[in-house]
Amino acid sequence: MSDLAIYDMDRTVTRRATYTPFLLHCAVRRAPWRLIFLPLVLLSMLAYVAKLIGRAKLKELNHQLLIGHWIHPRELKPLVDSFADKQVTANIRPGARAAIARDKAQGRRVVMATASYRLYAAAIAERLGFDDVIGTGSVIGLDERVRARIEGENCYADAKLRMIADWVEKSGLLGRHGHVRFYSDHASDAPAFEWSDEPVAVNPHARLARLAAERGWRVEDWG
Structure with missing residues (x-):
């Protein structure tokens, strides 16, 4: 039996969104x-x-x-690494670091579930000590190049919960995982909040703050 702690990334773990900054980082x-x-x-x-x-x-x-229609992983990797290093240095909420450390100390499997592209979210997650990453996938061609196309669903709202459920099944945890703690800043994650055992609204925007008050969900300020 494995208890889980599942984190949204943008504006939950990070202070600011990462998608457009990542594209600009690559372009520059x-x-x-x-x-x-x-x-x-x-x-x-x-x-x-x-x-x-x-x-x-x-x-x-x-x-x-x-970025372009396609990019080879050997060109992408140094861009991803430099961007991830920059985010971990300057764009992580102090409370997120504390929560990750607490959840790991409690023996939870710590998972990131983000609408951001997994190709760079995984690098940020690795640096922060996450065990697994669920994110928006990219189409990889037979030539191994990363295309400017999403593979499957954008990991957002209802799709995020479907992708979490798919990960649970593929990880062999279906019917075997224990308590689930879920963190996010945004009301679009309401399906995952409702599914989890312990929803935690982190620095919530107005709509999520209202929803958390109605549902009795815990609210935390991670700075």
Whole structure:
């Protein structure tokens, strides 16, 4: 029997979101000329706000604009490593570090479940001592190159809970895991909050703060 502690990443473990900063980090270091596409990135964000495109398409478009149609892992790895080092140095909430240490000391299996791309979230998670990572996947071609396309679902809202459930089954924990503690800052994670045994709203935005008050979920300030 293994108790679990499952963490959202952006604005839960980290102070700030990581997806657009990751794309900019890659563009600046690999192909600065791609910054000419920033107006198109802004347009894609406006299209998302106007509900003309979904989150998954937004991610794919911006990935294509700032990194390209494809990139080989040997080119991507130093970008991922330098970005992860930067995030761990300057973008981690102190309370997240304390919670991870506490959960590990309690013998919990510590898991990150994030809508961010797993290709860089895994590097951040490894540096913080996570045991497993559930995140948005990337299509890998037969040539091993990472495409600007999402494999499967964007790990967000209901899809995040489905991907957690899939991970539980594939990890051999179905019907065998114990108590589940779930941390997030955002109401989009309501399905996972409701599924968990111990929901914890971390530095919640207004909608999640209201939901936590209605449901009686614990609220924590991680600084």
